[in-house]
Amino acid sequence: xxxxxxxxxxxxxxxxxxxxxxxxxxxxxxxxxxxxxxxxxxxxxxxxxxxxxxxxxxxxxxxxxxxxxxxxxxxxxxxxxxxxxxxxxxxxxxxxxxxxxxxxxxxxxxxxxxxxxxxxxxxxxxxxxxxxxxxxxxxxxxxxxxxxxxxxxxxxxxxxxxxxxxxxxxxxxxxxxxxxxxxxxxxxxxxxxxxxxxxxxxxxxxxxxxxxxxxxxxxxxxxxxxxxxxxxxxxxxxxxxxxxxxxxxxxxxxxxxxxxxxxxxxxxxxxxxxxxxxxxxxxxxxxxxxxxxxxxxxxxxxxxxxxxxxxxxxxxxxxxxxxxxxxxxxxxxxxxxxxxxxxxxxxxxxx
Numbered sequence: 001x002x003x004x005x006x007x008x009x010x011x012x013x014x015x016x017x018x019x020x021x022x023x024x025x026x027x028x029x030x031x032x033x034x035x036x037x038x039x040x041x042x043x044x045x046x047x048x049x050x051x052x053x054x055x056x057x058x059x060x061x062x063x064x065x066x067x068x069x070x071x072x073x074x075x076x077x078x079x080x081x082x083x084x085x086x087x088x089x090x091x092x093x094x095x096x097x098x099x100x101x102x103x104x105x106x107x108x109x110x111x112x113x114x115x116x117x118x119x120x121x122x123x124x125x126x127x128x129x130x131x132x133x134x135x136x137x138x139x140x141x142x143x144x145x146x147x148x149x150x151x152x153x154x155x156x157x158x159x160x161x162x163x164x165x166x167x168x169x170x171x172x173x174x175x176x177x178x179x180x181x182x183x184x185x186x187x188x189x190x191x192x193x194x195x196x197x198x199x200x201x202x203x204x205x206x207x208x209x210x211x212x213x214x215x216x217x218x219x220x221x222x223x224x225x226x227x228x229x230x231x232x233x234x235x236x237x238x239x240x241x242x243x244x245x246x247x248x249x250x251x252x253x254x255x256x257x258x259x260x261x262x263x264x265x266x267x268x269x270x271x272x273x274x275x276x277x278x279x280x281x282x283x284x285x286x287x288x289x290x291x292x293x294x295x296x297x298x299x300x301x302x303x304x305x306x307x308x309x310x311x312x313x314x315x316x317x318x319x320x321x322x323x324x325x326x327x328x329x330x331x332x333x334x335x336x337x338x339x340x341x342x343x344x345x346x347x348x349x350x351x
Contacts, residue, residue: 023347025072026065030240034061039176045132046105049141049320054232056105060176060204062226062241066350067207068257069226069241072301073278073341082340084269089247089312094331096314097295099143099323101228101244102136103172110175113194120185120198123214129182129201131173131194135159137187138170142319159189170217171196172225179204181225185217207350210259218244219308220273221259227307229298229317234291239298246310247271256349262309271306277338278303292329303341313338 020026037059046052063069079085112128137158144150144158153162161169171187174180185198200216202208202223210221218224227244250263251270258274271277279299288296295315304315313335317323 020066021346021348023071023073023076023344024066024350025075027070027072027240030070031065034059042105042107042176044107045110045134047134047136048103048105048318049231049322053105054235056176057230057232058236060174061179062204064205064207064350067226068305068349069302073242073276073303074281074301075344076276076278076341077344079340079342081269085271085275085340086335086338088267088269089249089271089335091334091336093312093335095333095335095337096311097229097317097326097330098246098311098314099146099317099319100138101170101172101224101316102138102140102319103174103225103228104132104134104136105174105176106130106132108175108177115184115187115199116193116195117199118195118197120215123211124199125201127199129173129184129199130175131171131182131184131187135171135173135187135189135194138168139319142321142323144319145321146325156189159187161188170224174204174225181223183217183224209257212259215260215262219250219260219262220254220306222257222274222305222307224307224316227305227316229295229315229323231318231320231322234294234323237290237294239294239302241298242276242302243295243298243304244307244316245277245304246308246312246314247306248309248312250306250309256343258305258307271340273306275306276303276341277306278341279333280337280339283333283337288329288332289324291324292326295326295330296333299338 039059040055110130112130114128117124140158169186171184173182181202183200184196187196215221233239251272252261252263254261254273261273285293285296
């Protein structure tokens with residue numbers, strides 16, 4: 001007997017809900033919304049900052065319901081050294097946002113090309129990869145267009161390394177139909193073709209991680225795309241996943257779902273890669289704008305994971321010019337408003 005794909009998916013979700021381990025709460029509202037949604041057709045590369053992309057993203061299930069990016073942690077216990085870790089990072093430092101992680105959606109038949117891999121080729125997934133001509137680079141367009149020093153640059157300029165090749169230059173390509181994710185570190189266009197320092201491939205229909213000890217385009221070995229604050233989410237008024245965060249000083253350790261560290265420091269009060277932070281339940285979000293309130297409520301329910309070394313308390317937001325500048329409001333939130341949480345006893349990573 002053969003079953004239709006929607007029925008198979010429904011049966012898989014039903015089995016999942018019947019056997020969730022401690023610490024795993026399935027967001028039923030998110031699950032129902034995605035089950036009712038129909039993925040719009042996609043016939044050509046679509047930049048993230050368009051109404052077409054909004055419709056596709058609203059219907060795209062990014063990882064299974066029990067994936068660590070998708071499960072609420074509002075009931076997880078506080079880490080014994082939470083206060084010490086917050087103090088080590090900086091209690092008075094403000095919450096920041098990076099309008100950084102751009103991406104492009106591609107059709108299922110997007111031509112795959114070779115990308116020359118350099119520094120981290122040994123910890124990269126092999127190509128070819130569906131990188132389109134209009135692949136977007138970190139910060140494009142909002143971060144460039146809002147800065148007088150880079151406002152005149154074109155996408156082609158940025159693809160080719162302007163204003164500097166030393167930046168992280170993350171590149172993200174999403175195939176929504178096949179539910180595949182391709183992420184690159186320092187993606188650059190040259191006359192001979194595309195190059196990158198590292199390439200990672202993630203199956204958005206699976207909980208499979210990077211090999212233990214391997215990096216990704218992020219130091220923690222984590223995917224970036226599932227963590228980005230997007231315009232369609234802010235417009236809907238609900239973010240249903242954990243956010244990506246960076247911290248200047250991290251520990252020579254990682255915790256699930258991270259697979260890699262990027263530090264020589266061993267102070268137990270420094271955050272590990274994959275460390276989860278949660279905005280305190282009693283933090284009043286009522287006096288913030290709808291966009292910022294949506295972000296803060298997500299930080300209460302899903303928290304944010306330490307994914308890379310960088311600015312303290314900084315979360316990644318799509319560089320979408322439709323999203324207002326959020327700096328001043330977010331700076332009203334301080335490190336002391338957060339707590340470190342850990343998985344409860346009996347928690348088992350999903351398979």
